[in-house]
Amino acid sequence: MTDLRRIPPRELPEETQALARALIGYVLVRWSAEGLAAGRIVETEAYLPGDPACHAFTGKSARNGVLFGPPHRAYVYQIYGTSFCFNLSSEIDGVGAGVLVRALEPLEGVEIMRRRRNVESLRDLCRGPGRLCSALGIDRRLDGVDPLAHPELWLAAAPRPPGKIRKSRRIGIRQAAYRLLRFYEAGNPFVSGPARLSPP
């Protein structure tokens, strides 16, 4: 049984790349009427201020407003009409940037997650940004909440020290695709993406 108590405020860095790296190993916890579910963050992507791939690049809008607010708020958006993506805002109030959480290693509530996803495979439960949102029951209703103070969505301490963290290109984008802003725990089988993006 993992200790799922929330981490204290001000433990996380605000700078985007530092946050993306620091989040590896922390546990994302979701409580709802269906029960408790949680997974260890094993893969993130940084979307920097002034980054053409960042949703904030073209300015504030109805969708992306959270990115321009204070750091460490949940930015949840829908993509391709079918999936949601979970991010944490980063940088000081007024600067638009964030970190996408791309994959979790399932820790608690596996049966709840299986039911939500309608998938048996443990490996595929939370491997991918849309899949992890589905597994944890995260949608736009959680856009803007503060995971350092929210009763149904929060971050818990790393249950063990993260392994070696590697970088690669970000997945699924066209703008600034060459930048090495994807962070993942080396060798972890719950990391998403084609094998070629996980060099030896």
Place this chain on the structure above:
DNA sequence: AGGATGATCGTCT
């Protein structure tokens, strides 16, 4: 293991 394809809809031009 890796490539191609269609689904699907909120958001912004």
Place this chain on the structure above:
DNA sequence: GACGATCATCCTC
């Protein structure tokens, strides 16, 4: 009207 920070499925090697 066009376009996704995706996914499931189907195909070939």
